[in-house]
Amino acid sequence: QAKGFGRNQMHVFDVQLDHAVQTQHTRQTRVAQALHAGELVLHYQPKVNLRTGEILGLEALLRWQHPDQGLLGPQHVLPLIEDAELEVEVGEWVLRQALAQMRQWTDAGMLWEVSVNISAPHFHRANFVERLKDILHTCPEVSPTRLELEILESAALQDMQYMRHMMQSCQALGVRFALDDFGTGFSSLSYLKRLPAETIKIDQSFVRGILEDGDDLTLVSAIVALAAAFHRHVVAEGVETAEQCAKLLALGCERAQGFGIARPMPAHEVLTWAREHAARHAARAVQEAARR
Ligand code: C2E
Ligand code: MG
Ligand code: MG
Ligand code: MG
Numbered sequence: 572q573a574k575g576f577g578r579n580q581m582h583v584f585d586v587q588l589d590h591a592v593q594t595q596h597t598r599q600t601r602v603a604q605a606l607h608a609g610e611l612v613l614h615y616q617p618k619v620n621l622r623t624g625e626i627l628g629l630e631a632l633l634r635w636q637h638p639d640q641g642l643l644g645p646q647h648v649l650p651l652i653e654d655a656e657l658e659v660e661v662g663e664w665v666l667r668q669a670l671a672q673m674r675q676w677t678d679a680g681m682l683w684e685v686s687v688n689i690s691a692p693h694f695h696r697a698n699f700v701e702r703l704k705d706i707l708h709t710c711p712e713v714s715p716t717r718l719e720l721e722i723l724e725s726a727a728l729q730d731m732q733y734m735r736h737m738m739q740s741c742q743a744l745g746v747r748f749a750l751d752d753f754g755t756g757f758s759s760l761s762y763l764k765r766l767p768a769e770t771i772k773i774d775q776s777f778v779r780g781i782l783e784d785g786d787d788l789t790l791v792s793a794i795v796a797l798a799a800a801f802h803r804h805v806v807a808e809g810v811e812t813a814e815q816c817a818k819l820l821a822l823g824c825e826r827a828q829g830f831g832i833a834r835p836m837p838a839h840e841v842l843t844w845a846r847e848h849a850a851r852h853a854a855r856a857v858q859e860a861a862r863r
Pocket of ligand 4: 752
């Protein structure tokens with residue numbers, strides 16, 4: 572029903588636009604409120620060595636414990652954040668929360684590493700390194716070497732010179748880096764050479780297909796070889812089955828994370844999971860020794 576853009580029409584359009592802006596504003600405000608009300612929480616997903624069973628660390632993943640809607644994933648939080656200030660506020664909360672959790676695990680004798688996802692706008696803040704240093708200083712019980720920052724490969728490609736400089740400044744504090752969702756960002760070999768990340772995480776979209784899809788298998792093998800050539804660690808993301816684990820081991824990729832190993836869980840479940848995981852692994856080792 573094509574009508575002309577009359578005066579009233581424009582008015583309606585303005586009102587709609589106003590409404591859209593307001594909705595965005597209230598949605599973002601909800602995130603700020605959730606943060607201040609303590610509704611944001613971190614869940615932790617273990618990362619293990621498939622061969623030895625060793626727990627290599629845990630990735631902190633953002634959740635919103637919504638009063639009406641239950642537990643919501645980061646896709647219900649992160650896209651609502653438009654304002655750079657709030658982006659930084661949430662990002663710094665995640666860092667402080669992860670460090671506080673590491674301190675608790677330290678008290679329980681668990682010196683696990685924790686990986687924190689850092690958004691590009693947060694990482695690109697002018698004072699990111701200074702702030703990170705301050706946050707680390709508030710938690711002297713936790714060595715900065717136990718903190719890993721995950722940066723999306725796609726974000727890392729934007730300003731190579733600057734990224735490299737920033738990463739090196741953080742590494743001078745002891746912190747380490749992983750390139751997340753590797754393989755989706757179209758990086759060339761020379762990029763990997765210039766980015767000083769210790770670890771590469773193979774995107775789950777490639778890992779998912781390694782048994783059925785020859786192209787995925789080729790990609791994963793190539794990334795594993797690339798990582799080895801550049802002396803980087805490589806972690807497979809999104810590992811769901813025992814068959815995938817076996818295939819990854821055969822390809823020389825020992826480090827993995829995925830629902831097949833453990834789902835992300837609340838912090839208070841991690842110690843129990845770790846005990847059970849160790850028992851399972853010990854039982855399997857005994858079985859394998861018996862078979863030989
Ligand atoms: P990511 O960093 O690549 O994290 C892995 C995502 O894959 C997580 O989803 C995890 O729950 C999911 N996953 C792990 N194993 C499997 C598996 O075997 N199968 C499948 N289908 N999925 C698996 P989640 O928690 O929904 O997070 C999605 C993305 O949101 C993350 O991707 C990360 O980019 C971002 N994110 C999460 N927490 C934070 C945060 O605190 N800050 C920032 N800036 N981004 C975050
Ligand atoms: Mg990640
Ligand atoms: Mg990823
Ligand atoms: Mg991802």
